[in-house]
Amino acid sequence: MKTVLHKADTRGDANHGWLHSKHTFSFANYHDPQRMNFGVLRVLNDDTVAEKRGFGTHPHQDMEIISIPLEGDLRHEDNMGNQTIIRSGDVQVMSAGTGVMHSEYNAKEDAPVKFLQIWVFPNTKGVEPRYDQITLNKEDRKNKLQQILSPDPEDDGVWIYQNAWFYMTDLNKDSSVTYTLQKPEENGVYVFVLKGNATVNEQPLATRDGFGIYDVSTLSIKADTEAELLLMEVPMSLS
Structure with a gap:
């Protein structure tokens, strides 16, 4: 049995005012060569986004991107024509494949939205981009x-x-x-x-x-x- 322990207070901490993100693995300005990934699990970001704020349109390619809302409502739009709201109890996935553009915004004006954004390296590159979301019981x-x-x-x-x-x-x-x-x-x-x-x-x-x-x-x-x-x-x- 082999293990790696990442205590909560050792994560990367990026506070931009409108966005407070905790990075389990190296991401953006947080870089630790000992914390690049766990196998194909590349990103585990614990994000809090302020009211009416969010991530403008940006690209992804050849990555499996999973979003799990924990509190609040997250509005998603992409160049595949999807315009959706995901909430606690939902799971969203995008296979970026050959390339996708999307944005994510807090859909509420009176409360922050908290969600996990997870990136997984795919086993197949160059696929047609796809989007899906489900609501769980x-x-x-x-x-x-x-x-x-x-x-x-x-x-x-x-x-x-x-x-x-x-x-x-x-x-x-x-x-x-x-x-x-x-x-x-x-x-x-x-x-x-x-x-x-x-x-x-x-x-x-x-x-x-x-x-x-x-x-x-x-x-x-x-x-x-x-x-x-x-x-x-x-x-x-x-x-």
Whole structure:
């Protein structure tokens, strides 16, 4: 078993006034050669955007981009013709492929929007850009694992061009779940604690801590308080 621990207070901190972003991995002006990625998981940004503010139109290429709103409403527009609002309980995905232009703005005038932006390197480059979003039933993650992403368009959640599986769980205090890796010989799991305290394979974690683990086949997760977690199983090889 091999692990990497990223405590919440060690993340990169970018505060632009209208945007406060915490970077688990190197991003923009935050650069740490020891924190470039976890396998194909390249970006995990914990963003808070002020009222009526946001990211203007900008490009992406050959990247799988997943947005998970935590609080508030996020307005998305792109050059594929999509104009949508994503809210807590939704998951959005873009396969940037040959190139896409998009913008993201806080859709509310009286409250910030908080969301995770996650980038995953694809296993297929040069694909036709695509967009999707779904609304999940949060009750389906109460004291169990709810799949929110996979490589299979017919499976639960959104899908991406990568052998990755994401899950969310909302645990009562002292509840536990076990996660069995889909591809234990190739993949690892990055656990991100959204709320509360939990212990993962005997490692205590607190709110916004990140814990990467690989060369294992299962994870044991126990909630030490009420806790919400995001699990991201991803290939560890970039090739």
